[in-house]
Amino acid sequence: MSEPGYRQILTQPRDHRIAWWAALAITIHIVESALPSPIPGLKLGLANVVVIAVLILYGWRDALWVALLRVLVGSLLIGTFLTPTFILSLTGAVASMLALGVTYYFSRMLPNWAPGALGYSVLAAQAHMLGQFTAAYLLLIPHPALFKLLPVLMTAALVFGVISGMIAAAMIDKVEKRAHSGTSG
């Protein structure tokens, strides 16, 4: 029996797993936020590597948890919670998770057409950029000249998506090898 006034919350292995991966994503997010960026909105987005790895290893629901925890806790620790930066970050994450979710559940019906880490990563980067851009246009800078920036940003998103996709593929490879050799990640 637990003492009166206290209720013990039982955690499942899945909770621990999500917490570990989210911690990794948050750490990368914070380290990356220290890097300067040439154009506002242009970031490598290495934290998304973690989201893609979780998506492929454990499924979309876990990836959603990791992505949202990353945005929330990352913003609390950097000090951007509820600022425009946070809103852009959140809309980007939500947009990319929506695109990933649709593709993920669609590719379950057609397993032959399921993309790998690289495809998911490029898709996520593009959706992230589009979501963020839409939020920036609607909320921050509603000026048509902003659209001149969109092709450049989307090209950058493609490049960054390919880079993070390759990192995610290498990461998934290592995690799966460790899982097969008996030690837990």
Added chain:
Amino acid sequence: MLRRGDYLIFLATLLLLPWLYFTLWGDQRAGEYAQILVGGDQQALVSLHQPQTIEVAGALGLSILEILDGKIRFITSACQGKQCIHRGWINLGGEVVSCLPNQVSIAILGGEQRFDAINF
């Protein structure tokens, strides 16, 4: 290593990007009318979709303009420099050709205006 789904996503991206560049960085939409001015006063407002040649009497003499396929140019002008002729065809909203010696100028109206105002 790459799967069919990956190629599908790459294909979609490689189609999306050129389309974005084309629509967002491409030419602004072409204009609809040409406003012909002599010494700052509007002489005529003509459609760019009606092929014709127009004679305009300027300060020095005749300027002859040609309209074809939605664009307009100077063919001959009574000036010395012939800069207006060398400017060639114009068709985008807000574009201007002017022959300062002869005081004849053409401005394209309609489409997306590229300049807010022009002073000279």
